[in-house]
Amino acid sequence: DQQVKQNSPSLSVQEGRISILNCDYTNSMFDYFLWYKKYPAEGPTFLISISSIKDKNEDGRFTVFLNKSAKHLSLHIVPSQPGDSAVYFCAASDTGRRALTFGSGTRLQVQP
């Protein structure tokens, strides 16, 4: 039973355009959401987070949107750069459990 789903295994965009990565979750107890980026042979690196009391959080080129009623979040990268090419993982947690539940990842390729 996958509680966090990233239905697109891969995404390709042109440099300078917007990248939109999507994530759906099923557990209504989740109250904190994060995006991690992973390069080959490295551990995941924290990108941006959002708590369930907000619907948007921005950090430079990265914005995360949370739609609680739809149990959906998305990561927008504007403008996309070739260095953004990596696997992006969506993760969620509930404060009761102290563990992150990850999606299976989306591989983003930004074409120069």
Place this chain on the structure above:
Amino acid sequence: GAGVSQSPRYKVAKRGQDVALRCDPISGHVSLFWYQQALGQGPEFLTYFQNEAQLDKSGLPSDRFFAERPEGSVSTLKIQRTQQEDSAVYLCASSLADWGTEQFVLTFGAGSRLTVL
């Protein structure tokens, strides 16, 4: 150190062997997590320590898996009698801030890739 350090980076074991994977978290980080990442999947939670106390081990897949953090810093994940299905990358992560705060962020190590033949 500056980051989370894991060793060995790569380990090949014959089925039935015992293995030990080490994690050096960032100095001062009280929370430490172990995750297992199978090929093509996201990391899956194994266990969590706050200082030396193992507060959650619900993700350990069997009693062949054992983790410890005796002095609240370095942690070891031990797998006894390894099986082929144990082949995965084992990720360690640590955090300074307490769980539930918006500043809570896990910093991951590069992982230990275990291959069981």
